[in-house]
Amino acid sequence: MTKKIEGIIPVMITPFTESGQIDYPGLGRLVEWYIDHGSDALFAVCQSSEMQFLSLDERVELAAFVRQAAAGRVPVIASGHIGESLDDQLAELIAIAATGVDGMVLVTNRLDAKREGGSRFIDDLTWLLDRLPKQIPLGLYECPAPYRRLLTDDELKFCANTGRFVILKDVSCDLETVRRRVTLTRGTPLAIVNANAAIAFQALKAGSRGFTGVFTNFHPDLYKWLMTEHAYHPALADELSVYLALSAMAEPMGYPKLAKLYHQRLGTFSCTDSRAVTFDIREKFWALDALLDKIVEGTEHYRLRLATVAASYPAPISGTASSRSYR
Numbered sequence: 027m028t029k030k031i032e033g034i035i036p037v038m039i040t041p042f043t044e045s046g047q048i049d050y051p052g053l054g055r056l057v058e059w060y061i062d063h064g065s066d067a068l069f070a071v072c073q074s075s076e077m078q079f080l081s082l083d084e085r086v087e088l089a090a091f092v093r094q095a096a097a098g099r100v101p102v103i104a105s106g107h108i109g110e111s112l113d114d115q116l117a118e119l120i121a122i123a124a125t126g127v128d129g130m131v132l133v134t135n136r137l138d139a140k141r142e143g144g145s146r147f148i149d150d151l152t153w154l155l156d157r158l159p160k161q162i163p164l165g166l167y168e169c170p171a172p173y174r175r176l177l178t179d180d181e182l183k184f185c186a187n188t189g190r191f192v193i194l195k196d197v198s199c200d201l202e203t204v205r206r207r208v209t210l211t212r213g214t215p216l217a218i219v220n221a222n223a224a225i226a227f228q229a230l231k232a233g234s235r236g237f238t239g240v241f242t243n244f245h246p247d248l249y250k251w252l253m254t255e256h257a258y259h260p261a262l263a264d265e266l267s268v269y270l271a272l273s274a275m276a277e278p279m280g281y282p283k284l285a286k287l288y289h290q291r292l293g294t295f296s297c298t299d300s301r302a303v304t305f306d307i308r309e310k311f312w313a314l315d316a317l318l319d320k321i322v323e324g325t326e327h328y329r330l331r332l333a334t335v336a337a338s339y340p341a342p343i344s345g346t347a348s349s350r351s352y353r
Contacts, residue, residue, distance in 0.1 A: 029101040031129050031163065031193045032217045033066025034250045036242035037074035037283045040088065044313040046088060048084060050091055055096040059294055060165025064250035067238065068092055069131070069195075071104035071122070073169050073241055074282050078108055081161075082118055090125040099326035101128035103193070105167055110139050118156055122196040123159050129157075129192060131165035135175035147181050155190065164190050168197035179210060186214035193217050195238050200226045203243060207234035223274030227267035241274045243285040245325045251332050259335060266328055273321050279314060280307030288318060 037059070041052040060068060070092035071077050071085050080088065087102035094352045096102050104127045115136055123130050132154070138146040158164075166185060168176055176198055177185070185191045192215050196204055199222040219231035219236040226237050230253055237249045241295040247272060256263035276284060284307060286298040308314050 029067075029128050030217075031067050031101050031103055031165065032219060033247050034064060034236055034242060034244055034253065035067045035069050035103075035195075035219060036060050036065050037069045037072045037221075037238060037240055038092065039243055039285050039289070040075045041082070041286065041289070042297055042301070044297050044299065046299070046301075048088060049297060050174045052297075053088075053091060054095050055294050056289065057092060059289075059292070060242075060246060061099055063245070065100060065104060065242070065246050066250075067101040067128075067237060068096060069103050069105075070107040070114045070127070072131075072167065074243070074285075076213055076282065076300065077106050078171060079182075080106075082106070082121060084244045085118070086121050088124060089122055093125055093127050095309040098123070103127060103131055105131040105133055105165075105169075107133060107136055109136070110154055112274055114156060119154070119158060123162050127162075127276060129163040129165050131167045131193075131195070133167050134170045134177060135169060135171075135173055138175070141173075145178075148184055148324050151185070155188065160190075163192045164226055165193040165195065166191060170197060179206070182207060182210055186211045186216040191216045193219055196220050196229075197222070199225065201228050201232065203234045204234055214247040224226045224271045226270065227256065227263065230256070239256050239274065240277050240285070241270065243274065243282075244288055244321065245270070245328075248325065248328055250334075255332075255335075258353070262335065264332070267310035269324050271326060274319065276317055278314065279311040279317070280305075283307050284314075284318075287314075288321075291318070291322070 041049040042305050043049045062195055075084055084104035093102045104122050106122050107115040109118055111113045137150040174197060178239060180213050195218060196218050204220055211218060217235040219238050220226060220234040220240045223239045223241055252266055283298055283300040283303040289295060292300050
Protein backbone atom coordinates (compact mmCIF):
# COMPACT_ATOMS: atom_id res chain seq x y z
CA MET A 27 0.00 0.00 0.00
CA THR A 28 1.41 3.41 -1.00
CA LYS A 29 2.11 5.73 1.93
CA LYS A 30 0.49 9.14 1.79
CA ILE A 31 3.05 11.79 0.95
CA GLU A 32 1.49 15.03 2.11
CA GLY A 33 1.32 17.26 5.16
CA ILE A 34 4.37 19.03 6.58
CA ILE A 35 7.36 17.94 4.50
CA PRO A 36 10.72 19.51 5.40
CA VAL A 37 13.10 20.17 2.53
CA MET A 38 16.11 18.71 4.28
CA ILE A 39 19.43 20.49 4.64
CA THR A 40 22.68 18.51 4.44
CA PRO A 41 25.19 19.01 7.27
CA PHE A 42 28.87 18.69 6.37
CA THR A 43 31.95 18.07 8.45
CA GLU A 44 34.79 20.58 8.49
CA SER A 45 36.63 18.29 6.05
CA GLY A 46 33.76 18.68 3.56
CA GLN A 47 32.11 15.26 3.91
CA ILE A 48 28.46 14.64 4.76
CA ASP A 49 28.06 14.63 8.55
CA TYR A 50 25.99 11.48 8.97
CA PRO A 51 25.76 11.54 12.80
CA GLY A 52 24.54 15.13 12.54
CA LEU A 53 22.15 14.13 9.77
CA GLY A 54 20.75 11.39 11.97
CA ARG A 55 20.06 13.90 14.74
CA LEU A 56 18.44 16.20 12.18
CA VAL A 57 16.07 13.41 11.06
CA GLU A 58 15.04 12.90 14.69
CA TRP A 59 14.46 16.64 15.12
CA TYR A 60 12.20 16.77 12.07
CA ILE A 61 10.15 13.80 13.25
CA ASP A 62 9.97 15.06 16.85
CA HIS A 63 8.61 18.35 15.55
CA GLY A 64 5.63 16.95 13.68
CA SER A 65 6.91 16.28 10.16
CA ASP A 66 4.71 14.02 8.05
CA ALA A 67 7.36 13.11 5.46
CA LEU A 68 10.96 14.05 4.61
CA PHE A 69 12.29 15.41 1.31
CA ALA A 70 15.84 14.10 1.51
CA VAL A 71 17.49 15.17 -1.75
CA CYS A 72 16.41 18.59 -3.03
CA GLN A 73 17.77 22.08 -3.60
CA SER A 74 17.90 22.72 0.17
CA SER A 75 20.04 19.57 0.40
CA GLU A 76 22.45 21.24 -2.07
CA MET A 77 21.83 18.45 -4.58
CA GLN A 78 23.42 20.42 -7.41
CA PHE A 79 26.67 20.35 -5.41
CA LEU A 80 26.57 16.65 -4.48
CA SER A 81 27.97 13.78 -6.52
CA LEU A 82 25.60 11.02 -7.57
CA ASP A 83 27.17 8.71 -4.99
CA GLU A 84 26.54 11.31 -2.29
CA ARG A 85 22.93 11.81 -3.37
CA VAL A 86 22.32 8.07 -3.32
CA GLU A 87 23.98 7.67 0.09
CA LEU A 88 22.01 10.62 1.43
CA ALA A 89 18.67 9.17 0.32
CA ALA A 90 19.54 5.71 1.63
CA PHE A 91 20.68 7.06 5.00
CA VAL A 92 17.57 9.19 5.57
CA ARG A 93 15.32 6.28 4.63
CA GLN A 94 17.13 4.05 7.12
CA ALA A 95 17.13 6.71 9.84
CA ALA A 96 13.40 7.40 9.40
CA ALA A 97 12.82 3.67 9.87
CA GLY A 98 9.32 3.74 8.42
CA ARG A 99 8.03 6.36 10.86
CA VAL A 100 7.43 8.84 8.03
CA PRO A 101 7.75 8.46 4.24
CA VAL A 102 11.01 9.61 2.64
CA ILE A 103 11.10 11.10 -0.84
CA ALA A 104 14.16 12.08 -2.86
CA SER A 105 15.04 13.74 -6.10
CA GLY A 106 18.54 14.11 -7.40
CA HIS A 107 18.50 14.04 -11.18
CA ILE A 108 20.52 17.06 -12.20
CA GLY A 109 21.98 15.89 -15.54
CA GLU A 110 21.28 17.55 -18.86
CA SER A 111 20.80 14.44 -20.99
CA LEU A 112 17.91 12.01 -20.49
CA ASP A 113 20.33 9.09 -20.40
CA ASP A 114 22.20 10.68 -17.48
CA GLN A 115 18.94 11.50 -15.73
CA LEU A 116 17.68 7.96 -16.13
CA ALA A 117 20.86 6.57 -14.56
CA GLU A 118 20.57 9.02 -11.66
CA LEU A 119 16.89 8.26 -11.04
CA ILE A 120 17.33 4.49 -11.19
CA ALA A 121 20.13 4.79 -8.63
CA ILE A 122 17.88 6.84 -6.32
CA ALA A 123 14.98 4.40 -6.78
CA ALA A 124 17.25 1.52 -5.76
CA THR A 125 17.64 3.07 -2.27
CA GLY A 126 14.06 2.04 -1.48
CA VAL A 127 12.74 5.55 -0.82
CA ASP A 128 8.97 5.88 -0.60
CA GLY A 129 8.75 8.31 -3.51
CA MET A 130 11.01 9.62 -6.23
CA VAL A 131 10.66 13.21 -7.36
CA LEU A 132 11.22 14.42 -10.90
CA VAL A 133 12.56 17.96 -11.33
CA THR A 134 10.48 19.88 -13.86
CA ASN A 135 13.36 21.95 -15.24
CA ARG A 136 15.25 18.79 -16.17
CA LEU A 137 12.40 17.80 -18.46
CA ASP A 138 12.86 20.10 -21.42
CA ALA A 139 16.28 20.99 -19.99
CA LYS A 140 17.15 23.10 -23.05
CA ARG A 141 13.90 25.09 -22.84
CA GLU A 142 12.68 24.04 -26.26
CA GLY A 143 9.03 24.33 -25.28
CA GLY A 144 6.15 22.79 -27.18
CA SER A 145 5.68 19.10 -26.42
CA ARG A 146 9.26 18.61 -25.18
CA PHE A 147 8.30 18.33 -21.50
CA ILE A 148 5.75 15.58 -22.09
CA ASP A 149 8.00 13.86 -24.63
CA ASP A 150 10.93 13.76 -22.20
CA LEU A 151 8.69 12.73 -19.32
CA THR A 152 7.11 9.92 -21.33
CA TRP A 153 10.57 8.63 -22.29
CA LEU A 154 11.52 8.46 -18.62
CA LEU A 155 8.22 6.97 -17.46
CA ASP A 156 8.61 4.12 -19.95
CA ARG A 157 11.97 3.23 -18.37
CA LEU A 158 11.60 3.97 -14.66
CA PRO A 159 10.48 1.29 -12.17
CA LYS A 160 6.68 1.13 -12.27
CA GLN A 161 6.18 0.34 -8.59
CA ILE A 162 7.68 3.51 -7.07
CA PRO A 163 5.36 6.50 -6.50
CA LEU A 164 6.53 9.64 -8.27
CA GLY A 165 6.50 13.33 -7.49
CA LEU A 166 7.15 16.59 -9.31
CA TYR A 167 9.29 19.48 -8.08
CA GLU A 168 9.34 22.95 -9.62
CA CYS A 169 12.89 23.48 -8.38
CA PRO A 170 14.05 27.11 -8.78
CA ALA A 171 17.58 26.10 -9.87
CA PRO A 172 18.98 26.34 -12.46
CA TYR A 173 15.67 27.98 -13.40
CA ARG A 174 12.07 27.76 -12.21
CA ARG A 175 10.03 25.74 -14.68
CA LEU A 176 6.34 25.86 -13.76
CA LEU A 177 4.02 23.23 -15.18
CA THR A 178 1.34 24.29 -17.62
CA ASP A 179 -2.20 23.17 -16.88
CA ASP A 180 -2.03 20.62 -19.70
CA GLU A 181 1.24 19.20 -18.39
CA LEU A 182 -0.17 18.97 -14.88
CA LYS A 183 -3.29 17.17 -16.10
CA PHE A 184 -1.14 14.77 -18.13
CA CYS A 185 0.90 13.90 -15.05
CA ALA A 186 -2.16 13.55 -12.82
CA ASN A 187 -3.94 11.29 -15.30
CA THR A 188 -1.03 8.84 -15.51
CA GLY A 189 -1.91 7.77 -11.96
CA ARG A 190 1.80 7.52 -11.12
CA PHE A 191 2.30 10.91 -9.48
CA VAL A 192 1.36 11.47 -5.84
CA ILE A 193 2.77 14.93 -5.08
CA LEU A 194 3.64 18.24 -6.73
CA LYS A 195 5.88 20.57 -4.76
CA ASP A 196 4.21 23.74 -6.03
CA VAL A 197 6.65 26.64 -6.40
CA SER A 198 4.26 28.96 -8.26
CA CYS A 199 4.10 31.20 -5.14
CA ASP A 200 0.67 32.25 -6.38
CA LEU A 201 -2.54 31.47 -4.53
CA GLU A 202 -4.76 31.49 -7.62
CA THR A 203 -2.44 28.99 -9.32
CA VAL A 204 -2.60 26.72 -6.27
CA ARG A 205 -6.41 26.90 -6.29
CA ARG A 206 -6.56 26.10 -10.01
CA ARG A 207 -4.17 23.18 -9.63
CA VAL A 208 -6.16 21.74 -6.74
CA THR A 209 -9.23 21.79 -9.00
CA LEU A 210 -7.37 20.30 -11.98
CA THR A 211 -6.06 17.33 -9.95
CA ARG A 212 -9.22 16.59 -7.98
CA GLY A 213 -10.06 12.88 -8.11
CA THR A 214 -6.46 11.88 -8.96
CA PRO A 215 -3.68 10.61 -6.66
CA LEU A 216 -1.70 13.85 -7.17
CA ALA A 217 -1.54 16.10 -4.09
CA ILE A 218 -0.68 19.77 -4.54
CA VAL A 219 1.64 20.85 -1.71
CA ASN A 220 2.57 24.53 -1.59
CA ALA A 221 6.13 25.65 -0.82
CA ASN A 222 5.66 29.39 -0.27
CA ALA A 223 5.33 30.71 3.30
CA ALA A 224 3.60 33.97 2.35
CA ILE A 225 0.56 32.10 1.01
CA ALA A 226 0.87 28.97 3.20
CA PHE A 227 -2.22 29.53 5.32
CA GLN A 228 -4.47 30.57 2.43
CA ALA A 229 -3.14 27.69 0.31
CA LEU A 230 -3.98 25.17 3.03
CA LYS A 231 -7.52 26.52 3.22
CA ALA A 232 -7.71 26.36 -0.59
CA GLY A 233 -6.88 22.65 -0.68
CA SER A 234 -3.08 22.46 -0.64
CA ARG A 235 -2.41 19.20 1.16
CA GLY A 236 0.45 20.45 3.29
CA PHE A 237 3.47 22.72 3.26
CA THR A 238 7.03 22.09 2.08
CA GLY A 239 8.80 25.44 2.30
CA VAL A 240 12.32 26.12 3.55
CA PHE A 241 11.24 27.25 7.02
CA THR A 242 10.20 23.69 7.80
CA ASN A 243 13.87 23.67 8.87
CA PHE A 244 13.04 26.11 11.67
CA HIS A 245 9.55 25.37 13.03
CA PRO A 246 7.72 22.53 11.22
CA ASP A 247 5.58 22.04 14.32
CA LEU A 248 4.07 25.51 13.95
CA TYR A 249 3.09 24.78 10.36
CA LYS A 250 1.67 21.45 11.53
CA TRP A 251 -0.55 23.21 14.07
CA LEU A 252 -1.64 25.72 11.43
CA MET A 253 -2.59 22.88 9.10
CA THR A 254 -4.48 20.76 11.63
CA GLU A 255 -5.92 23.29 14.07
CA HIS A 256 -6.73 26.51 12.24
CA ALA A 257 -10.46 25.82 12.09
CA TYR A 258 -10.65 25.49 15.88
CA HIS A 259 -8.72 28.71 16.63
CA PRO A 260 -9.08 31.03 13.61
CA ALA A 261 -7.86 34.22 15.31
CA LEU A 262 -4.72 32.56 16.65
CA ALA A 263 -4.16 30.85 13.29
CA ASP A 264 -4.34 34.21 11.49
CA GLU A 265 -1.83 35.68 13.92
CA LEU A 266 0.52 32.71 13.65
CA SER A 267 0.38 32.77 9.86
CA VAL A 268 1.66 36.37 9.87
CA TYR A 269 4.61 35.43 12.10
CA LEU A 270 5.46 32.45 9.88
CA ALA A 271 5.33 34.54 6.71
CA LEU A 272 7.52 37.29 8.16
CA SER A 273 10.07 34.82 9.58
CA ALA A 274 10.43 33.22 6.16
CA MET A 275 11.49 36.58 4.72
CA ALA A 276 14.95 35.77 6.17
CA GLU A 277 15.42 33.06 3.52
CA PRO A 278 17.52 35.27 1.16
CA MET A 279 20.03 35.87 3.98
CA GLY A 280 22.31 33.00 3.15
CA TYR A 281 19.98 29.98 3.14
CA PRO A 282 20.70 27.05 3.49
CA LYS A 283 23.69 28.15 5.61
CA LEU A 284 21.19 30.24 7.61
CA ALA A 285 19.31 27.07 8.60
CA LYS A 286 22.59 25.38 9.47
CA LEU A 287 23.45 28.27 11.77
CA TYR A 288 20.07 27.78 13.45
CA HIS A 289 20.71 24.06 13.95
CA GLN A 290 24.22 24.74 15.20
CA ARG A 291 22.55 26.83 17.93
CA LEU A 292 20.24 23.91 18.73
CA GLY A 293 23.19 21.49 18.89
CA THR A 294 21.91 19.32 16.03
CA PHE A 295 25.34 19.50 14.40
CA SER A 296 28.42 21.70 14.79
CA CYS A 297 29.55 22.79 11.32
CA THR A 298 27.65 25.34 9.23
CA ASP A 299 29.68 24.89 6.03
CA SER A 300 27.75 24.88 2.77
CA ARG A 301 28.82 24.06 -0.77
CA ALA A 302 26.10 26.28 -2.20
CA VAL A 303 26.80 29.33 0.02
CA THR A 304 30.54 29.74 0.45
CA PHE A 305 30.67 33.32 1.78
CA ASP A 306 30.44 34.53 5.39
CA ILE A 307 26.73 35.21 5.87
CA ARG A 308 27.33 37.15 9.08
CA GLU A 309 29.62 39.53 7.23
CA LYS A 310 27.21 40.01 4.33
CA PHE A 311 23.99 40.25 6.35
CA TRP A 312 24.52 42.55 9.31
CA ALA A 313 22.71 41.78 12.59
CA LEU A 314 21.97 38.25 11.35
CA ASP A 315 22.37 36.76 14.82
CA ALA A 316 20.01 39.35 16.24
CA LEU A 317 17.47 38.38 13.59
CA LEU A 318 17.87 34.69 14.45
CA ASP A 319 17.36 35.62 18.11
CA LYS A 320 13.99 37.14 17.17
CA ILE A 321 12.99 34.09 15.11
CA VAL A 322 13.86 31.82 18.05
CA GLU A 323 12.00 34.10 20.47
CA GLY A 324 8.91 34.14 18.26
CA THR A 325 8.98 30.39 17.72
CA GLU A 326 9.16 29.68 21.44
CA HIS A 327 6.45 32.26 22.13
CA TYR A 328 4.02 30.52 19.80
CA ARG A 329 5.00 27.05 20.97
CA LEU A 330 4.09 28.11 24.50
CA ARG A 331 0.79 29.61 23.38
CA LEU A 332 -0.14 26.51 21.40
CA ALA A 333 0.76 24.28 24.35
CA THR A 334 -1.47 26.43 26.57
CA VAL A 335 -4.32 26.03 24.10
CA ALA A 336 -3.76 22.27 24.04
CA ALA A 337 -3.82 22.10 27.84
CA SER A 338 -7.27 23.69 27.86
CA TYR A 339 -8.75 20.64 26.14
CA PRO A 340 -9.88 17.65 28.21
CA ALA A 341 -8.18 14.34 27.52
CA PRO A 342 -9.84 12.33 24.69
CA ILE A 343 -12.39 9.74 25.78
CA SER A 344 -10.76 6.32 26.07
CA GLY A 345 -10.89 4.41 22.80
CA THR A 346 -11.25 7.49 20.61
CA ALA A 347 -8.61 9.30 18.61
CA SER A 348 -8.11 13.03 18.86
CA SER A 349 -7.91 14.86 15.56
CA ARG A 350 -5.62 17.46 17.08
CA SER A 351 -1.84 17.42 17.05
CA TYR A 352 0.29 19.82 19.12
CA ARG A 353 3.72 18.33 18.58
